Amino acid sequence: MATEVAEHLEVHRHPEPTNFWTKYIFSIDHKVIGIQYIILAIVAVFVGMALSLLVRLRLVWPDKPIEILGTLFPVGAPEGVMTPEFYLAMLTMHGTMMVFMVLTTAPQGGFGNYILPIQIGAADMAFPTLNMLSFWTTFVSFVTLCAAFFVQGGAPIAGWTAYPPLSALDEATIGGYGQDLWLLSIAFFCIGSLLGALNFIVTTLQLRAKGLTMMRLPLTVWTWFVTAILGLLAFGVLLSAGVLLLMDRLGGTSFFIPGGLLVNDIPIDHTGGSPILWQHLFWFFGHPEVYIAILPGMGVTSHILATFARKPVFGYKAMVYAVVAIGALGFVVWGHHMFVSGMSPYSGFVFSVLTMCIGVPSAIKTFNWIGTLWGGKIRFTTPMLYSIGFVSLFVTGGISGIFLGQPSVDLFFHDTYFVVAHFHLIMGVAAIFGMFAGVAFWFPKFFGRMMSEGMGKVHFWLTFLGVYAIFGPMHYLGVIAHPRRYAETTSVDYLGAAGANEIHYFVTMAAMITVTVQCLFLINVVWSLFKGKRVTSDNPWEATTLEWVTATPPAHDNFEGRIPTVNHGPYEFSVPGAPRDYVMQCNAPDAAPARKSGE
Amino acid sequence: MALLLAVLIWIVAVGLAYPFIVDTWPLPDTITEHARQVDAQYRLTLWVTGIIFLLAQLALGYAVFKFGRNRPGAAAHVRGNERWEILWTTAATVLFVGLTFMGYTVWAEARFTESANRAPDEDRTIVEVVGQQFVWNMRYPGADGKFGPTKIELVDDALGNPLGVDRDHPDGKDDIVVPRMAVPVNRQVELQLKSKDVLHNYFVPELRIKLDTVPGITGTLRFTPDKIGTYEIVCSELCGLGHYKMRSFLEVKTQEDYDQWLVAQAEFLEQ
Ligand code: HEM
Ligand SMILES: [Cu+2]
Ligand SMILES: [Cu+2]
Numbered sequence: 001m002a003t004e005v006a007e008h009l010e011v012h013r014h015p016e017p018t019n020f021w022t023k024y025i026f027s028i029d030h031k032v033i034g035i036q037y038i039i040l041a042i043v044a045v046f047v048g049m050a051l052s053l054l055v056r057l058r059l060v061w062p063d064k065p066i067e068i069l070g071t072l073f074p075v076g077a078p079e080g081v082m083t084p085e086f087y088l089a090m091l092t093m094h095g096t097m098m099v100f101m102v103l104t105t106a107p108q109g110g111f112g113n114y115i116l117p118i119q120i121g122a123a124d125m126a127f128p129t130l131n132m133l134s135f136w137t138t139f140v141s142f143v144t145l146c147a148a149f150f151v152q153g154g155a156p157i158a159g160w161t162a163y164p165p166l167s168a169l170d171e172a173t174i175g176g177y178g179q180d181l182w183l184l185s186i187a188f189f190c191i192g193s194l195l196g197a198l199n200f201i202v203t204t205l206q207l208r209a210k211g212l213t214m215m216r217l218p219l220t221v222w223t224w225f226v227t228a229i230l231g232l233l234a235f236g237v238l239l240s241a242g243v244l245l246l247m248d249r250l251g252g253t254s255f256f257i258p259g260g261l262l263v264n265d266i267p268i269d270h271t272g273g274s275p276i277l278w279q280h281l282f283w284f285f286g287h288p289e290v291y292i293a294i295l296p297g298m299g300v301t302s303h304i305l306a307t308f309a310r311k312p313v314f315g316y317k318a319m320v321y322a323v324v325a326i327g328a329l330g331f332v333v334w335g336h337h338m339f340v341s342g343m344s345p346y347s348g349f350v351f352s353v354l355t356m357c358i359g360v361p362s363a364i365k366t367f368n369w370i371g372t373l374w375g376g377k378i379r380f381t382t383p384m385l386y387s388i389g390f391v392s393l394f395v396t397g398g399i400s401g402i403f404l405g406q407p408s409v410d411l412f413f414h415d416t417y418f419v420v421a422h423f424h425l426i427m428g429v430a431a432i433f434g435m436f437a438g439v440a441f442w443f444p445k446f447f448g449r450m451m452s453e454g455m456g457k458v459h460f461w462l463t464f465l466g467v468y469a470i471f472g473p474m475h476y477l478g479v480i481a482h483p484r485r486y487a488e489t490t491s492v493d494y495l496g497a498a499g500a501n502e503i504h505y506f507v508t509m510a511a512m513i514t515v516t517v518q519c520l521f522l523i524n525v526v527w528s529l530f531k532g533k534r535v536t537s538d539n540p541w542e543a544t545t546l547e548w549v550t551a552t553p554p555a556h557d558n559f560e561g562r563i564p565t566v567n568h569g570p571y572e573f574s575v576p577g578a579p580r581d582y583v584m585q586c587n588a589p590d591a592a593p594a595r596k597s598g599e
Numbered sequence: 600m601a602l603l604l605a606v607l608i609w610i611v612a613v614g615l616a617y618p619f620i621v622d623t624w625p626l627p628d629t630i631t632e633h634a635r636q637v638d639a640q641y642r643l644t645l646w647v648t649g650i651i652f653l654l655a656q657l658a659l660g661y662a663v664f665k666f667g668r669n670r671p672g673a674a675a676h677v678r679g680n681e682r683w684e685i686l687w688t689t690a691a692t693v694l695f696v697g698l699t700f701m702g703y704t705v706w707a708e709a710r711f712t713e714s715a716n717r718a719p720d721e722d723r724t725i726v727e728v729v730g731q732q733f734v735w736n737m738r739y740p741g742a743d744g745k746f747g748p749t750k751i752e753l754v755d756d757a758l759g760n761p762l763g764v765d766r767d768h769p770d771g772k773d774d775i776v777v778p779r780m781a782v783p784v785n786r787q788v789e790l791q792l793k794s795k796d797v798l799h800n801y802f803v804p805e806l807r808i809k810l811d812t813v814p815g816i817t818g819t820l821r822f823t824p825d826k827i828g829t830y831e832i833v834c835s836e837l838c839g840l841g842h843y844k845m846r847s848f849l850e851v852k853t854q855e856d857y858d859q860w861l862v863a864q865a866e867f868l869e870q
Contacts, residue, residue: 084841088837088839157839163837165798166839258815260815261796261814263796264732275798275814311676313678340810342810349706352702360691360695363691367655367683371677376674378667388608402698403648405699406640408705411807414835415809476618476624480625481626485842486843491844498627574675581674
């Protein structure tokens with residue numbers, strides 16, 4: 001094994017680039033690619049937030065003119081008043097932007113790319129050129145998606161789930177090329193993600209440093225690894241589904257369009273397809289996708305909680321098994337998105353039981369996070385605050401899943417704001433807190449400077465309160481049966497009567513404040529790049545894993561040819577008898593006094 | 600810092616749970632036995648998850664508070680605790696899976712419509728519900744109790760035939776098509792859900808049920824309303840730009856009022 005690793009090393013060491021283009025743009029260095037993914041996500045998240053503000057504004061003031069909108073979007077917002085189709089277009093693009101371009105890029109392609117090879121003691125990813133291709137394919141996907149705003153007909157209105165026949169038939173919408181571009185974008189995205197997934201899997205299996213057994217991997221690496229497996233199995237399905245739908249739209253096929261439709265009094269000459277088929281394919285991808293978004297955040301959280309509680313991760317093995325269980329179960333619960341589609345009630349029941357089973361490893365993770373804090377000596381750094389915030393948000397978002405996983409209760413809550421609250425808390429903000437934590441934690445390694453703790457803390461307090469203020473009340477909207485994807489509340493009497501407008505008003509206010517607060521994060525990043533306190537050590541957080549033994553920022557080949565040997569588990573904090581309160585993975589075997597067997 | 604964070608977590612958790620506890624925004628009214636069973640299942644889930652939620656958030660805050668203050672000595676070098684881990688894994692499994700099994704009969708009630716011991720009532724009221732962008736049409740079979748065939752070519756909104764019912768067919772002659780739904784109280788209703796174009800979803804909050812109307816497929820829902828009144832039917836599956844205004848009404852009437860209503864509709868059809 002040892003010689004094998006050494007050979008790989010030679011293979012994967014590539015000469016340092018000498019010109020700007022190969023160094024920063026078409027780089028094959030995993031570190032540069034990681035940063036590129038993160039920048040892409042930051043751009044996308046600000047676009048996505050701007051879109052969400054438009055959505056929130058229209059919900060509260062459906063017919064109030066906003067002059068600048070009229071100038072920017074003469075069709076979508078004539079005289080500044082957003083049309084219902086404009087609302088849906090913004091909503092669709094918001095969801096797509098966030099789910100794909102943010103939650104599926106930075107956590108895996110960004111942090112995973114940068115950190116994983118270093119944490120396992122590799123000089124780069126297994127396939128550096130493929131890595132570059134993944135990023136640029138994803139970039140093309142992003143550009144294609146943005147183009148949908150500007151084509152005839154504007155952005156698509158069928159939601160991020162793009163259910164046909166609405167998404168398949170131009171007769172049912174204002175038509176145009178928006179939906180086609182959306183599908184193309186998704187197809188590119190799937191390809192980019194598939195390439196990336198392959199790379200992550202091979203790298204993790206093949207390029208680990210000597211002594212780094214699977215059960216010594218940091219939990220971050222475990223989650224990136226399992227995420228990659230999920231991606232490999234899920235994106236292929238979405239890719240095929242997307243291509244089929246594109247064929248239905250452009251090629252006259254009928255995979256998802258049944259016969260005998262009459263849309264807007266126009267007879268449709270498709271026949272024989274099934275709209276439900278799309279739902280199966282989409283959610284076969286879609287449920288694993290939600291874990292693709294959150295697993296890396298879980299890994300980062302476990303990692304950071306241990307580091308700043310100065311304690312080993314509580315139940316490391318259980319954490320690993322839980323991640324694997326979530327990954328496996330994640331492929332057999334997709335039907336819980338379809339309880340109301342008219343599926344056989346027997347299938348519904350099976351999906352329900354399996355869904356509840358997936359709640360169990362999620363609960364294990366939560367308890368173990370609290371267990372990690374218990375008995376620790378907590379250091380309240382900014383990354384730690386974000387990680388503690390993550391745990392709180394994950395609990396809140398996960399709890400509502402227990403309601404939705406029961407078909408009897410879901411028959412009421414499905415497609416209401418209750419679901420919107422659920423998935424935003426657990427997938428949206430929890431995952432984003434994972435990213436905030438990741439940025440704050442690894443920033444000193446990336447750039448050799450610390451981020452401002454002051455700005456970071458203010459940002460944390462305001463954002464933590466802000467996201468609860470936005471998404472908490474959405475549960476109540478669900479309880480009063482407010483359907484989602486409604487451009488306004490005016491056409492249903494019970495909504496206004498039950499107080500929906502007041503809740504919407506509160507949420508919109510909270511959203512405007514919270515979105516503004518996010519500028520503070522951006523300012524902190526930029527300010528710290530130039531003015532942040534320079535790190536005085538390669539290991540400013542006194543952490544244990546391999547990224548903290550490399551130079552800061554790491555050299556082109558990460559370890560300058562001296563790959564460390566791993567002698568310890570990933571979270572050896574506060575080992576009794578050790579000279580310091582942490583033992584790094586690469587420290588000499590006797591750095592930590594031998595433990596009794598059974599450990 | 601420790602105290603501040605702990606208190607913040609507690610405030611947020613209790614603040615979020617409080618309106619659920621005092622029912623600030625109550626669920627809509629219930630008009631079927633089934634809806635009340637759903638509510639019972641919902642309340643049970645609320646209790647179970649509510650307790651887990653509060654305990655978890657309180658424990659998180661407490662850990663932050665207790666172990667975040669300066670104290671002498673090192674952090675405990677604890678790698679886990681098998682007993683506790685087994686305990687909470689078992690507890691979570693039993694509770695979560697248990698909830699699904701407890702909700703099983705409620706789910707069966709709503710959807711296992713074909714099973715032998717749940718044979719539909721003989722005297723049920725059958726209504727066909729057809730979604731289209733962005734209106735609902737309800738069809739009653741008329742005196743003969745049979746729906747006539749429909750043809751796309753016959754669809755003509757101006758002529759009052761939005762579904763394309765073949766009026767020359769003996770079964771179709773007396774079919775009544777209306778934009779609102781009326782049903783008699785305390786008798787089983789069977790809905791046959793269809794769509795002309797895209798997906799829609801038939802949702803009446805007071806029934807606690809929703810079902811997609813899928814083009815090409817007929818979905819079935821049965822319920823027995825026991826409260827007279829008018830309730831809103833809202834579309835709950837994104838169907839296009841008018842999704843938010845795709846609404847109709849479900850009127851639950853006394854048997855007499857319902858019969859009169861039917862007669863009036865039939866007379867209207869004659870004209
Ligand atoms: C405790 C574990 C969980 C359970 C039992 C659960 C259950 C459910 C169920 C049953 C639905 C469908 C609700 C409906 O549409 O009526 C749902 C929706 C959703 N869940 Fe979860 N969930 C869990 C965890 C997660 C996690 C960890 C994520 C993401 C990181 C997530 C993201 C989503 C998303 C995005 C949707 C909505 C998709 C849409 O309709 O647009 N869930 N969840
Ligand atoms: Cu799911
Ligand atoms: Cu509709």
